[in-house]
Amino acid sequence: MTRNDDATRGFETRQIHSGADATHEQGSRITPIHQTAGYLFDSFDEGSDRFQGRSARLVYSRAGNPTNQVAERRLADLEGGIDAILTGSGQAAIFSALLGLAGAGDTIVATSSLYEGTKQLFRNSLTRQGLTFRFVPQDADDATWDAAIDDRTKAIYTETIPNPKIDVVDIPRIAGIAHRHGLPLVVDSTVSTPFLQRPLEHGADVVVHSTSKWLSGHGAVLGGAIIAGSAFDWSAHPERYPHLHAPFRASGETYVEKFGARAYPTFLRSVVVNDYGPTLSAQSAWLLLLGLETLSLRMERHIANTEAIVRWLAEQPNVRSIDHPSAPGNRYAEVAARLLPRGAGSVVSFDLAGGYESARRFIDSLELVSPMTHIGDVRSLAIHTGSTIHGRLTEEERLSIGITPGLIRLSVGLETVDDIIADLDRAIRVAHA
Ligand SMILES: Cc1ncc(COP(=O)(O)O)c(C=O)c1O
The missing domain is CATH 3.90.1150.10 (Aspartate Aminotransferase, domain 1)
Structure with missing residues (x-):
């Protein structure tokens, strides 16, 4: 099997080839749509291995599908991340990304100029789940930012190009504030796309997208994505992220011990997305791949x-x-x-x-x-x-x-x-x- 991940290649090459297996069983050149709910086990023991995390092979399409995996690898590559997870919409990407960091009683601090649907999600549904949101104008001075952050704060959230006011956010500055407090910065990069800006290169730790917009590009399909960077040290704050310091399935090792820099995206995929089920269909992932080729x-x-x-x-x-x-x-x-x-x-x-x-x-x-x-x-x-x-x-x-x-x-x-x-x-x- 030939894989096409090569970070030395240009953006235009990678948007077409990254993540794809060049050969498929029937010789299909384009990534096929794997229209299946689940995957055959080889045996009793092999099935158990998959469920217990001893095998990386797929179990059920709620948590992974071969078509989606190609799009996930491609998006991770284009953003410079180590892992990506597709969701059924941009809203699902945002709530999943945050529920992988915070729970009832926790706080998220966000810049005040955000897509209005995100603000409604924060003020309504996520507030009902017990999260608190504090909004700070992006150009507020450091003292104002510091005052909004406390020991229940789990992340800072912003967007690259908020609409409708197009008040472009200074991502390196907000990343600096987040990291001074030991917090990850989560950035919605929907309006910039990785062609215009790669927030992970400017200090962000997690990128979310509504792939319904320019990434798919033709107004035909909804989707979302979460891309995790590699820089944030999830092992440094056991008290802040206790779920990442809990055992991964039956292995006994914690997420942080077993997956290191991948602890957060692995928790997202195997717990948040698997439990809530905001999965993208393989057909929609295929349309996303088609769109990405001409981004x-x-x-x-x-x-x-x-x-x-x-x-x-x-x-x-x-x-x-x-x-x-x-x-x-x-x-x-x-x-x-x-x-x-x-x-x-x-x-x-x-x-x-x-x-x-x-x-x-x-x-x-x-x-x-x-x-x-x-x-x-x-x-x-x-x-x-x-x-x-x-x-x-x-x-x-x-x-x-x-x-x-x-x-x-x-x-x-x-x-x-x-x-x-x-x-x-x-x-x-x-x-x-
Ligand atoms: C910046 C931004 N983020 C997220 C979303 C939500 O995405 P979706 O409509 O795919 O749920 C939108 C939708 O307009 C958006 O503009």
């Missing part, structure tokens, strides 16, 4: 289209402000240039003069750009987040996080950029007629 090409065009649209928006008299680091005078331009040299992603938000009513007419006038929630599709998508994603917040809460009545979030697709601009131009004209 770099798509990202280059997403970025080129976005920057052209930002330049055009900057000239429009009825656009009051633009949230994207490539916009003139944007306050995140420096951090984006440092951490996202290939571009700051393809989500851009802009505030229409005329507020709510202009936004309504704009959305209802779009012909090419699709009015819908979602990002990272080959199609351009637009949404008025204040009446949808942020619709549960009060007007005051919305304004406090920069969601003005005229704010439109655009996920720039791969259509001919002049056609996207023509659609935006017409809709803005109708909105202000």
Whole structure:
């Protein structure tokens, strides 16, 4: 069996070949979809070995599937991690990653600008499970960060490029704060993808993705992933992570003793994901693999289209402000240039003069750009987040996080950029007629 993991190869080669077995039983060149719930045991004893962790062979697709394993190895390679675990959605990746670190009575400290669905997950479902979340503005001074962290804190959580405000996070700085307190940094890198930024290289310890977005790329399939780095020393804090210092199955050795740097991802796969069951189907993993093969090409065009649209928006008299680091005078331009040299992603938000009513007419006038929630599709998508994603917040809460009545979030697709601009131009004209 020929494996194709070679870290000396370029990103474009690895997005196509990493993790794949070059030969399969029937000679299939593409990774097959292993559509099976479970796996035959060779014998009574061999089955027992698998259950007791004495054999790495698969038991049941809830915890592992050969198609998913190829996508997991590929994502781990592209992110520079040591292990990856797929989940059924980005939300499932986030809650699994955190439940692998924290339980009832524990605290997670997070940057305050996050995808609104993540905030709802934290405030509602995970709070009901007994976790506490404290939100700190990413640019708060060290003393404010230190005050939010206590001896029940189990992780710091942030995003690379939060939307809709595209307030790019200084990952090395937040990693420095986390590590000063002996905590891992968990980063949602959905909007950057490993083509634009690899957070593990900037000090993060765990990366989560909604693979529903650019990684799959075609708006056809949901998925999520957790990628673990190798740098965090899980053995250093037995009191903070007692579950990693408990025995792994019947072996008697603890997760930390048996798996070392892999203790956390092994616990995630064998306990959290196996118990809760947020598994990705093999068909969805296959669609993810297909999407990954063209990630770099798509990202280059997403970025080129976005920057052209930002330049055009900057000239429009009825656009009051633009949230994207490539916009003139944007306050995140420096951090984006440092951490996202290939571009700051393809989500851009802009505030229409005329507020709510202009936004309504704009959305209802779009012909090419699709009015819908979602990002990272080959199609351009637009949404008025204040009446949808942020619709549960009060007007005051919305304004406090920069969601003005005229704010439109655009996920720039791969259509001919002049056609996207023509659609935006017409809709803005109708909105202000
Ligand atoms: C940044 C970010 N993280 C996580 C998610 C959740 O992902 P999913 O929709 O795959 O559950 C989303 C969804 O929009 C997102 O934008």
